[in-house]
Amino acid sequence: MIVIDHVGSDSSLPRPVSRRLRSVLWVLMLMLSVAIYGSHAPLINLCKINGEIPFSSSSVVLLIELTKLMTSIVLLLIWDRQSPGLSLSWRLAAPFAISALLYGANNNLVVQMQHFMDPSTYQVLSNLKIGSTAMLYSVFLNHRLSIRKWLALSLLVVAGVCYTYGGIRDLQSPPLEMQLHITLPGLGMMFVYCLISGLSAVYTELILKTQQLSLNLQNLYLYSFGIMMNFLLHMVDGQRRGFFEGFSVWVAIVVASQALNGLIMSAVMKHSSNITRLFIISSSMLVNGLLSYLLFDLQLTNLFFLSVLAIGLSVQLFYGSK
Secondary structure (H helix, E strand, C coil): CCCCCCCCCCCCCCHHHHHHHHHHHHHHHHHHHHHHHHHHHHHHHHHCECCECCCCHHHHHHHHHHHHHHHHHHHHHHHCCCCCCCCCCHHHHHHHHHHHHHHHHHHHHHHHHCCCECHHHHHHHHHHHHHHHHHHHHHHCCCCCCHHHHHHHHHHHHHHHHHHHHCEEECCCCCCCCCCCECHHHHHHHHHHHHHHHHHHHHHHHHHHHCCCCHHHHHHHHHHHHHHHHHHHHHHHHHHCCCCCCCCHHHHHHHHHHHHHHHHHHHHHHHCCHHHHHHHHHHHHHHHHHHHHHHHCEEECHHHHHHHHHHHHHHHHHHCCC
């Protein structure tokens, strides 16, 4: 079991107990990440006023990055202050600028793609980034995946397509047949989007694992560049509204939860892998569906339960005994 730095480091604990405690904390952290991913869309819906999102999305993203940075600084001062050789270095920080550029490029590409396809097509086809991430993970991190594991990841794609195609629907509206539409430029942009999405995730994992630095210091570098990138995007996009316009308690919960999840994902990529991250994101669809059913009276369709089955089979194939 891969564990998080500093968790269970109390030497007064017997070694087996310490290892068991760290394993339990790791599992709880992964479950928390699934819950946060799955609750994101319902929380955004709770933020709406008269059916409209009242805040600037670029302001929220920037606040999330600031929260992650401040939390990383606090953790760095608490846990790593006495670490030998702890110092800031532009040479060590520079690789994280590429991560920020890749994430920024992909976020902008998501907006541009909407002009060349309908939202439903985007949601369905974006599941292909599972395959691109796994392929790049196998190539750049030199982890060869067996046919069994490729089949498991293919089932994750199937689960994502089933869920986004019609896993939930509104009971108040008659069921509509989804009409998917995409242009040739849109198809090309989707290919680039999936490629950059996988590349940004795998590259970040590679940097986190190859640098002999504490995760908190690496997060400081990563989120500093993220703030620079998102500040520029906010200056371009966020001038239509005031920075805190439309903010509420629900928005604050979104900021806090997404910041926490960002920190968890850094730990996952440093101490586990992007494959674990893919399973977290896919499993979160089930949480999203259940919350949509409980909070908004949306109906769970047969495709939702097919997604549940596909994810369960995928987990068994990937992590089960040979």
